[in-house]
Amino acid sequence: MGAxxxxxxxxxxxxxFASGTAASYAPVSELGPDGRWTATxxxxxxxxxxxxxxxxxxxxxxxxxVLVEWLNVSGGIDAPAAWMMGHREIIRAGxxxxxxxxxxxxxxxxxxxxxxxxxxKRQEPARxxxxxxxxxxxxxxxxxxxxxxxKDHDMLRGLHPLSRG
Numbered sequence: 027m028g029a030x031x032x033x034x035x036x037x038x039x040x041x042x043f044a045s046g047t048a049a050s051y052a053p054v055s056e057l058g059p060d061g062r063w064t065a066t067x068x069x070x071x072x073x074x075x076x077x078x079x080x081x082x083x084x085x086x087x088x089x090x091x092v093l094v095e096w097l098n099v100s101g102g103i104d105a106p107a108a109w110m111m112g113h114r115e116i117i118r119a120g121x122x123x124x125x126x127x128x129x130x131x132x133x134x135x136x137x138x139x140x141x142x143x144x145x146x147k148r149q150e151p152a153r154x155x156x157x158x159x160x161x162x163x164x165x166x167x168x169x170x171x172x173x174x175x176x177k178d179h180d181m182l183r184g185l186h187p188l189s190r191g
Contacts, residue, residue, distance in 0.1 A: 027080065027106055027125070028113060035117050036083050038183065043156065044175050045074035050163035071160030076104075076127040076146060077172055079181045082120050089120040090188035092176065096128045096169050103144035104132035122182050128169040133159040 032039045052068035082088050093116065097104040104127050109116065116123050127133050127146065134157065135145035146154040159168075176182065 027078065027109055032080060033083070036087065037080050037117060038083050040079050040081075040181070040183070042077045042079065042175075042179075042181055043074060044077050044172060045072070046171055047071065048073050048160065048164040048167035048171065050161075051166065069163070071164055072158065073160055073164060073168055074156055074158045075133055075168060075172075076154070076157060077175070077181065078125040079176070079183075080109075080116075080123040080125075081183050081185055082122070085183070085185060087120040088122060088185045090186075092122040092124060092182065092185075092187045094124045094126065094173055094176065096165075097125050097132055099129045099131040100139050101144070102131055102135075102140050102142050104146065122185055122187070124172075124176055124181065126169055126172040127157075128165045128172070130159040130162050130165070133157050 027039065047070050049067040050069040050071070051065035054064040054066055057063050093108065095106055095108045098107045099105070104125070106125050109123060109125065130136055131145060133145060133154075134147050135143040147157060177187070
């Protein structure tokens with residue numbers, strides 16, 4: 027998550043593997059320019075991906091907000107763009123931060139802008155052997171399910187996010 031020891035700034039990093047069955051979606055009608063589209067499930071596939079949670083070691087520092095980032099794969103690697111730009115404020119203010127490997131290129135490789143495979147499976151084949159990604163048609167549901175998993179499976183070390191209505 028960066029070039030520094032996360033523990034030295036009072037945070038704990040934990041990695042989780044998450045799996046399930048994700049849906050892909052197809053538009054019900056032509057996709058218009060307003061971005062208001064109706065879609066319907068059009069397929070299902072199994073997946074196994076990675077989630078990384080960073081939480082304040084001192085739970086009293088938690089501000090009640092969890093930031094969940096869909097990792098950017100434009101460079102052929104899971105890149106935490108929001109974390110890289112905002113980590114000082116995230117740490118200072120006591121946010122919990124969760125990174126989700128939502129796309130195929132980050133998990134299993136494929137065509138990135140740089141043409142180099144820096145996927146999890148390529149970088150550490152033994153560690154990430156169990157991960158599988160069915161393709162980006164399923165990434166929206168994978169990311170959505172990750173949000174539910176974060177809340178339901180105590181990936182935040184007992185921290186309780188504030189409800190936002």
